[in-house]
Amino acid sequence: MSDIITITAPVNIAVIKYWGKRDEELILPLNDSVSATLDTNVMCAKTSVCARPDINENEIWLNKIKESFNNKRLQNCLNEIKRIARVQKSVDEEFLSWNVRIYSENNFPTAAGLASSAAGYACLVTALAILYKIKTDISTLARLGSGSACRSVYGGFVRWHAGVKPDGSDSIASQIANSLHWPDMRVIILVVADTKKHTSSSKGMQCSVATSELLQYRVLHSVPKRVDDICTAIQKRDFAKFAEITMKDSNQFHAVCLDTYPPCVYMRDISHSIVEVIHRYNEICGEVKVAYTFDAGPNACLYLLEKDVPEIISLIKQVFPTSNPEFIKGLSTQESQDRDFLNQFPIKPFEKDLLKYLIYTKVGDGLQEITDGSHLLDINGQPVG
Amino acid sequence: MSDIITITAPVNIAVIKYWGKRDEELILPLNDSVSATLDTNVMCAKTSVCARPDINENEIWLNKIKESFNNKRLQNCLNEIKRIARVQKSVDEEFLSWNVRIYSENNFPTAAGLASSAAGYACLVTALAILYKIKTDISTLARLGSGSACRSVYGGFVRWHAGVKPDGSDSIASQIANSLHWPDMRVIILVVADTKKHTSSSKGMQCSVATSELLQYRVLHSVPKRVDDICTAIQKRDFAKFAEITMKDSNQFHAVCLDTYPPCVYMRDISHSIVEVIHRYNEICGEVKVAYTFDAGPNACLYLLEKDVPEIISLIKQVFPTSNPEFIKGLSTQESQDRDFLNQFPIKPFEKDLLKYLIYTKVGDGLQEITDGSHLLDINGQPVG
Numbered sequence: 210m211s212d213i214i215t216i217t218a219p220v221n222i223a224v225i226k227y228w229g230k231r232d233e234e235l236i237l238p239l240n241d242s243v244s245a246t247l248d249t250n251v252m253c254a255k256t257s258v259c260a261r262p263d264i265n266e267n268e269i270w271l272n273k274i275k276e277s278f279n280n281k282r283l284q285n286c287l288n289e290i291k292r293i294a295r296v297q298k299s300v301d302e303e304f305l306s307w308n309v310r311i312y313s314e315n316n317f318p319t320a321a322g323l324a325s326s327a328a329g330y331a332c333l334v335t336a337l338a339i340l341y342k343i344k345t346d347i348s349t350l351a352r353l354g355s356g357s358a359c360r361s362v363y364g365g366f367v368r369w370h371a372g373v374k375p376d377g378s379d380s381i382a383s384q385i386a387n388s389l390h391w392p393d394m395r396v397i398i399l400v401v402a403d404t405k406k407h408t409s410s411s412k413g414m415q416c417s418v419a420t421s422e423l424l425q426y427r428v429l430h431s432v433p434k435r436v437d438d439i440c441t442a443i444q445k446r447d448f449a450k451f452a453e454i455t456m457k458d459s460n461q462f463h464a465v466c467l468d469t470y471p472p473c474v475y476m477r478d479i480s481h482s483i484v485e486v487i488h489r490y491n492e493i494c495g496e497v498k499v500a501y502t503f504d505a506g507p508n509a510c511l512y513l514l515e516k517d518v519p520e521i522i523s524l525i526k527q528v529f530p531t532s533n534p535e536f537i538k539g540l541s542t543q544e545s546q547d548r549d550f551l552n553q554f555p556i557k558p559f560e561k562d563l564l565k566y567l568i569y570t571k572v573g574d575g576l577q578e579i580t581d582g583s584h585l586l587d588i589n590g591q592p593v594g
Numbered sequence: 595m596s597d598i599i600t601i602t603a604p605v606n607i608a609v610i611k612y613w614g615k616r617d618e619e620l621i622l623p624l625n626d627s628v629s630a631t632l633d634t635n636v637m638c639a640k641t642s643v644c645a646r647p648d649i650n651e652n653e654i655w656l657n658k659i660k661e662s663f664n665n666k667r668l669q670n671c672l673n674e675i676k677r678i679a680r681v682q683k684s685v686d687e688e689f690l691s692w693n694v695r696i697y698s699e700n701n702f703p704t705a706a707g708l709a710s711s712a713a714g715y716a717c718l719v720t721a722l723a724i725l726y727k728i729k730t731d732i733s734t735l736a737r738l739g740s741g742s743a744c745r746s747v748y749g750g751f752v753r754w755h756a757g758v759k760p761d762g763s764d765s766i767a768s769q770i771a772n773s774l775h776w777p778d779m780r781v782i783i784l785v786v787a788d789t790k791k792h793t794s795s796s797k798g799m800q801c802s803v804a805t806s807e808l809l810q811y812r813v814l815h816s817v818p819k820r821v822d823d824i825c826t827a828i829q830k831r832d833f834a835k836f837a838e839i840t841m842k843d844s845n846q847f848h849a850v851c852l853d854t855y856p857p858c859v860y861m862r863d864i865s866h867s868i869v870e871v872i873h874r875y876n877e878i879c880g881e882v883k884v885a886y887t888f889d890a891g892p893n894a895c896l897y898l899l900e901k902d903v904p905e906i907i908s909l910i911k912q913v914f915p916t917s918n919p920e921f922i923k924g925l926s927t928q929e930s931q932d933r934d935f936l937n938q939f940p941i942k943p944f945e946k947d948l949l950k951y952l953i954y955t956k957v958g959d960g961l962q963e964i965t966d967g968s969h970l971l972d973i974n975g976q977p978v979g
Contacts, residue, residue, distance in 0.1 A: 461808065
C-alpha cells in the first residue's frame with residue numbers, strides 16, 4: 210500500500226470571469242480569467258488519497274458521503290495522471306494497477322454555492338500527482354476536473370491563460386502576484402438566503418456559447434482589455450481601478466447570462482440590492498472603496514481594503530438585518546463606531562434575514578501538502594472519524 | 595377661442611426595443627424598433643386641447659392633476675408645432691398668441707408602469723397639430739415628446755426607423771401591417787406587485803450609451819437582423835419566429851441594462867419567474883406558443899394567439915395565485931377546462947399575490963379624433979367633471 214497523501218487547497222473568486230469553453234472535452238476556456246485566492250485558514254478543501262492492493266474498486270467520499278466514482282471528470286483526472294506516470298515511469302506497473310481511495314471535505318458549507326469544486330479538484334489532482342510521483346503542471350491537471358480549479362493551485366492573484374493550442378497545453382494558470390503583495394486586501398462573502406435551483410455553470414456556459422450574440426463581443430473585445438488593465442491595477446495596488454473592473458466584469462458576465470436563450474439568471478433581487486448598496490456607499494464616500502462580484506449564484510463577494518472592513522460590516526448588518534447570532538464568520542473584526550454615518554445612509558433596512566451570514570477572509574496562499582499526519586484516511590485506508 | 599380638439603391614442607409594446615439615443619435633443623434613437631399597437635378600447639390616453647385669448651398661461655392637467663407646463667419636452671412639442679404653423683401660415687398670428695389648455699387622462703393606472711407617456715404624447719401632438727391646422731408627419735412630432743410615442747401614431751405593427759440624418763427628418767414611424775393583418779394576435783399584460791423605484795428609461799439609456807460595451811454590438815449587429823426577421827415574421831404571420839425574436843430581444847435589452855455601469859435593473863425575481871414559466875410551457879407544448887417581453891420595469895407583456903389564451907390565463911392563475919376577485923381586466927375570455935394539463939405543470943405555485951392583475955387585450959388601431967363631443971374640456975375651456 211502507498212503512503213497517505215493529504216492536500217489542502219483554497220477557494221478562488223474570479224474578478225474577470227470565466228464563461229464559455231472553446232473545447233468541452235479538455236475544458237479550454239474562450240477567454241483568460243483572473244482571480245484572487247482566499248485564505249485556506251477560513252475556507253478550504255482538504256483531500257487525502259492512497260492507493261492499495263487490497264481494495265476492489267476506486268472509492269471516493271465527499272463531505273462524509275460516499276459518492277459514485279463513475280464521474281467523467283474525476284475519471285479524466287485519474288486517467289491522465291496515470292498516463293503521465295506511465296510515460297514518466299514514476300511508479301511501477303503494480304502500483305498503477307492498485308485502486309485508489311479518496312476522501313475529501315470542505316471546511317465550509319458546500320450548499321452555499323461557494324465554488325467548492327475548484328478547491329476540491331485542486332486538492333484531488335495535487336494529491337494524486339504526488340501519489341503517482343509525476344512531474345507536470347498541476348494547474349493543467351486541475352483544469353481537467355473543473356476549469357476554475359486551475360486557479361486554486363496558486364496563492365495571491367492568479368491568471369488563467371485561455372491559450373490557443375488545440376491540445377490545451379498552453380491553457381495554464383500563472384501567478385500575477387503572491388499573497389503578500391497586497392497585504393491589506395480583504396474579502397467578504399455575503400451568503401444569501403435562497404433556495405432557488407440555478408442552472409449549473411457548466412450547462413449555463415454551454416448554452417451561452419450556443420445562443421448569446423453578446424458573448425463573442427465580450428470574449429474578443431471586453432475581456433482582453435480588462436485582463437490587461439486589472440493585472441496592472443494589481444501590480445500597482447490601484448484599488449479603485451481594480452474594483453471598477455471587477456464590478457463591470459461581474460455585471461457583463463451576468464448580462465451575457467441574461468442574453469442566453471433561454472436566459473440563465475443567477476442574481477436575485479437580494480443580489481441586486483447588494484449591488485445598489487455598494488454603489489451608493491462608494492458614491493457617498495466619493496471614492497470606490499468596495500467592489501462586488503457574483504459567480505453563477507446569488508451570493509455576493511466583496512473586495513475591499515482592511516481599513517474599510519468595520520464600516521462595511523456595520524453597514525451590511527444595518528441594511529440587511531439578521532437574527533443570526535453567528536452572522537459573522539471567518540477572521541475576527543470590529544464594527545464601526547461611526548453611528549452618524551450609518552444613521553444617514555440613504556437606503557432603509559430591508560426585511561430581516563435576507564442574508565444567512567457573511568464570511569470575512571483575505572487573500573491567501575495556494576495549495577499545501579499536509580505533513581503533520583492529520584490525514585482523512587487512517588493507515589488501513591479507512592475514513593477517519 | 596378655438597374649437598376643442600380631442601384625441602385618443604393607444605399604448606404600444608415594443609418587440610424590438612428602443613434603448614439609446616444618437617441625439618438627446620431631437621430624441622433620435624441608435625436603432626430601429628418594432629412594436630404592436632394595443633386596442634384603445636382596453637387601454638388608451640385621451641387628450642383635449644383648446645387655445646383661448648382669455649387664459650393667462652399655458653395649462654396642463656394629467657389624470658385630473660394640474661401639472662407644471664415648465665417641462666422641456668412638452669414645450670419642445672408646442673414650440674415646434676407653432677413654428678410649423680407659422681411657416682405654413684395655417685393659422686393667423688393672433689391665434690398663435692393665445693395660450694393653450696390641455697387636459698389628458700389614461701383609462702388605466704399610470705403607476706403600473708405601462709408606457710403611458712407614449713400614448714399621452716401621441717395624443718397631445720396630434721390634438722395640437724389639428725388645433726393649429728398644420729400638415730406634417732405626426733410621428734416626428736410625437737417623437738419629440740417621448741421617443742416611443744411615434745409608434746403610437748399607427749395601428750397594427752409599427753416600425754420606428756432610426757434614420758441617419760442629423761436633423762432627424764428620416765427618424766419616423768411607419769406601419770408594417772395594420773390591425774386586421776394578424777387578427778388572432780393577443781396580448782396579456784401581467785402587472786406585478788412591486789414598489790421598487792426604477793431608473794427612468796431616459797436616464798437609464800443615457801447611462802447605457804455612456805458605459806455599456808455591449809450596447810454598440812447590439813445596435814450594429816443584433817438589432818438590424820432582428821428587425822428584418824421580425825418584419826418578415828409579421829408579414830408571414832409566423833408566430834414561432836415572431837415570439838422567439840421578441841423574447842431574445844427583450845432578454846438582450848435587459849442584458850445591456852445590466853452591462854451598464856452602475857447597472858440598471860428593471861426585471862425582478864417575479865419577472866424572471868414569469869420567463870421561466872413561459873419557457874417551460876413552450877417546452878411542454880413542443881412549440882413556441884407564448885412570448886414574453888419586458889420594458890423598463892418589472893411587468894411582463896405576453897404575446898400569444900387567441901386559441902391559447904384560456905390555457906395561459908388558467909396557467910398564470912395557477913402558478914401565480916391571486917386573492918384579487920377582479921384579477922382579469924380587459925377583453926372577456928374563458929379559462930381552460932383541461933385540468934390534467936394544469937395539474938401536471940411542473941412549476942409549483944408561487945406565494946400569493948405576486949401579480950396584482952392582468953390585462954387581456956389585442957392589437958388595435960392607431961390614434962383617433964373624437965367627434966362625438968365627449969371632450970375633457972367644456973366650452974369655457976374648463977376641465978369637465
